[in-house]
Amino acid sequence: STSTLTSTSTLTSTSAPSTTPVFPAASILGYPRIGRRRELKKAVESFWAGTIDAPALEKAAQDLRLSTAKRLQGLGLTGNGAVPGTFSYYDQVLDAAAHIGAIPARFGALLDAQGQLDISGYFTLARGTAEQQPLEMTKWFDTNYHYLVPEIGPETVFSLTSTRIVEEFSHALANGVHTRPYLVGPVTFLLLSKASDEAPNDFSPLSRLADILPVYADLLARLAAAGADWVQFDEPALVVDQVTPLPEVQAAVAEAYEYLAAVPSRPALFVSTPYGALEGLLPTLAATGIDALHLDVFKGEVPAAADLAALSGKTLVAGLVDGHNIWRNDLASSAAKLDELRKSGLTVTVSTSTSTQHVPHDVQEETQLSAELRSWLAFADQKTAEVVTLSGLLTDSPSVQPAIDEASAVIAARAAAVGVHRTEVQARLSALTSADFSRDAYATRAAVQETQLALPTLPTTTIGSFPQTGEIRAARARANKGELTQQQYQGLMKDEIRRVVQLQEELGLDVLVHGEPERNDMVQYFAENLEGFDVTVHGWVQSYGSRCTRPSILWGDVVRSQPITVEWARFAQSLTGKPMKGMLTGPVTILAWSFVRDDQPLGETANQVALALRDEIADLESAGIRIIQVDEPALRELLPLRKADQARYLDWSVNSFRLATSGAGNGTQIHTHLCYSEFGVVIDAIDSLDADVTSIEAARSRMEVVHDLENHGFGRGVGPGVYDIHSPRVPGRAEVAQLLETAVQHVPARQLWVNPDCGLKTRGYAETEESLRNLVDAAREVRAQL
Ligand code: GLN
Numbered sequence: 001s002t003s004t005l006t007s008t009s010t011l012t013s014t015s016a017p018s019t020t021p022v023f024p025a026a027s028i029l030g031y032p033r034i035g036r037r038r039e040l041k042k043a044v045e046s047f048w049a050g051t052i053d054a055p056a057l058e059k060a061a062q063d064l065r066l067s068t069a070k071r072l073q074g075l076g077l078t079g080n081g082a083v084p085g086t087f088s089y090y091d092q093v094l095d096a097a098a099h100i101g102a103i104p105a106r107f108g109a110l111l112d113a114q115g116q117l118d119i120s121g122y123f124t125l126a127r128g129t130a131e132q133q134p135l136e137m138t139k140w141f142d143t144n145y146h147y148l149v150p151e152i153g154p155e156t157v158f159s160l161t162s163t164r165i166v167e168e169f170s171h172a173l174a175n176g177v178h179t180r181p182y183l184v185g186p187v188t189f190l191l192l193s194k195a196s197d198e199a200p201n202d203f204s205p206l207s208r209l210a211d212i213l214p215v216y217a218d219l220l221a222r223l224a225a226a227g228a229d230w231v232q233f234d235e236p237a238l239v240v241d242q243v244t245p246l247p248e249v250q251a252a253v254a255e256a257y258e259y260l261a262a263v264p265s266r267p268a269l270f271v272s273t274p275y276g277a278l279e280g281l282l283p284t285l286a287a288t289g290i291d292a293l294h295l296d297v298f299k300g301e302v303p304a305a306a307d308l309a310a311l312s313g314k315t316l317v318a319g320l321v322d323g324h325n326i327w328r329n330d331l332a333s334s335a336a337k338l339d340e341l342r343k344s345g346l347t348v349t350v351s352t353s354t355s356t357q358h359v360p361h362d363v364q365e366e367t368q369l370s371a372e373l374r375s376w377l378a379f380a381d382q383k384t385a386e387v388v389t390l391s392g393l394l395t396d397s398p399s400v401q402p403a404i405d406e407a408s409a410v411i412a413a414r415a416a417a418v419g420v421h422r423t424e425v426q427a428r429l430s431a432l433t434s435a436d437f438s439r440d441a442y443a444t445r446a447a448v449q450e451t452q453l454a455l456p457t458l459p460t461t462t463i464g465s466f467p468q469t470g471e472i473r474a475a476r477a478r479a480n481k482g483e484l485t486q487q488q489y490q491g492l493m494k495d496e497i498r499r500v501v502q503l504q505e506e507l508g509l510d511v512l513v514h515g516e517p518e519r520n521d522m523v524q525y526f527a528e529n530l531e532g533f534d535v536t537v538h539g540w541v542q543s544y545g546s547r548c549t550r551p552s553i554l555w556g557d558v559v560r561s562q563p564i565t566v567e568w569a570r571f572a573q574s575l576t577g578k579p580m581k582g583m584l585t586g587p588v589t590i591l592a593w594s595f596v597r598d599d600q601p602l603g604e605t606a607n608q609v610a611l612a613l614r615d616e617i618a619d620l621e622s623a624g625i626r627i628i629q630v631d632e633p634a635l636r637e638l639l640p641l642r643k644a645d646q647a648r649y650l651d652w653s654v655n656s657f658r659l660a661t662s663g664a665g666n667g668t669q670i671h672t673h674l675c676y677s678e679f680g681v682v683i684d685a686i687d688s689l690d691a692d693v694t695s696i697e698a699a700r701s702r703m704e705v706v707h708d709l710e711n712h713g714f715g716r717g718v719g720p721g722v723y724d725i726h727s728p729r730v731p732g733r734a735e736v737a738q739l740l741e742t743a744v745q746h747v748p749a750r751q752l753w754v755n756p757d758c759g760l761k762t763r764g765y766a767e768t769e770e771s772l773r774n775l776v777d778a779a780r781e782v783r784a785q786l
């Protein structure tokens, strides 16, 4: 299974192409692939549903790639290799796995007679089968994009199992576009992989580097044969602090790129390092035979002159335009950075800081937004145009200065625009004192809550949402089109709440929820009801696979002009004698799942949202709601990539939650919910949230989190999930009881709550009912044994 790596010391980088092609003056690291009207989503989902076949899917993908390439050419990405070949049917990390044969043994024979992975096999890895779990999914750096985690073991057989990027290059070339093929680079690929189930405990995927390099080399040779001038290897893992010690990463980078540079016939090598400053690995990459290096100088700094000097002979691709957020570029500041970089004497070209896959396609589609707001924004097409504009500076084009001046004028106008800075919000923020961030001691509150709520041991509850049925969605769509009056729509939602409350009463749950039928999305719903936000119509971005989200835009100071959830909560509480949980989304999650203003520190924006939530909580209390849950599933997600930045983040994020919740009286039980299970790293922060009860995901990891809780001595209420809501599978009563028994062995029973892993929004009613029945029965059973 292993191929021998030719000793790198005997190879030199002089076998690179005899003349290195010129790297295009303007390029972008990547472009959204889902399509302006989500064409790819529709085609892929039709293929999954069996309504179109593989050739039809391929044709749809080809059309999309070609129209994208033509559009980018039209925007000015003209040189060979300027248009990135960043198309993917599902995910770029899966693409790399599919090309080099990193296919877990548990899937059995997925390859065809020619040893190739076809499109169905590819989707099998992403979506699993009846018997096999798909590859695990996790967050891509500090974005809301999720990639599939390759599984590598000592036995993984690497071989070229797909040549899709070669075929895509040839197809584009035949149609007049010389693209730049893209693949996740070998070091990042292995750093993002996890050890396969069969691997020994101390196995590290990075130990297989020498075995994957020949496959990358094979691809390089084929791309060269197809005529590609440039290839892009994406190495974002090099900008984050790794568990693997830095010297090991440095050695891997050196080995990988010396090896690939020495491939006899290859395209010029372009390595991209988005999402932050490259720091300690810059000299390492500089010492290899790569031809061009991208640096994120939007988020990262312009490197020191000495570091830049080491890049002599290579092209420096300056990531000046932010690919991650939607604000119009401050061209004057980018021009200044470009100037500084060019002082190094290197050949410098202009690009984006990251792929633009994290932003929607085109601001001009959002005709419902005010022209003023639109003028402040740049989506992928506008960012491409900004890159092209800035590249004009490289040839001293006279048309650049007017564009710079215009951008400066718009940025100044934005700062002065109505609603961006509001004196009443500023006044309230500056009047805050430490008392606004804390409640009475937990023990004091717990005593009051215990007598007032009178809940049994191991109280049962759910996380908030109940299944969003087709009827609910249809009603919302009709209300949006004006086919239903607001009153009719609200009547339908109230009917739904009645049903959900009745079901919970019948099941015997202890703390009820209203089911959230009136919410399209846990963030957008609040964005639509708060001032300072706007929402888009076509602004979809890929979250994972065919799943897209439409983040709201937080552009101004945040004001809650009227209560948002109170009437729904009051109505729901009127239907039951049991406590009804009020349900809010926390400040950090609202920020994490929106495009957030870049003109003030995030912590300040978070506190503005917190004050709005604080008012909402006060109104919920007045309406008789005694338990209020503030969801913060994104708390872990925004954690900075560099350890040095983490403490500051945790400080402001925790504070914003405390500001939102600490106006609550002692008798009001504040809950929070976090979606993930790997929470060891942030457990101190979770403790500092000072919520009375925290629910977390735990069923999928078979209660692993109770060890973290025990080690930490977590002293507050906690609900480790006992029902994995990510699949339609119904957990049996005995299975739930067993999870609870594990939990009570590690966490005192009086602290424990019984709940599913997360909301039930994506589930159907049949399985939900059965699962919750088992959950309630299991809680009763374990309660009786205490
Ligand atoms: N209350 C939300 C729900 O149940 C929480 C969702 C989430 O954590 N992502 O849907």
Ligand code: ZN
Pocket: 463, 633, 673, 674, 675, 676, 757, 758, 759
């Ligand atoms: Zn959740």
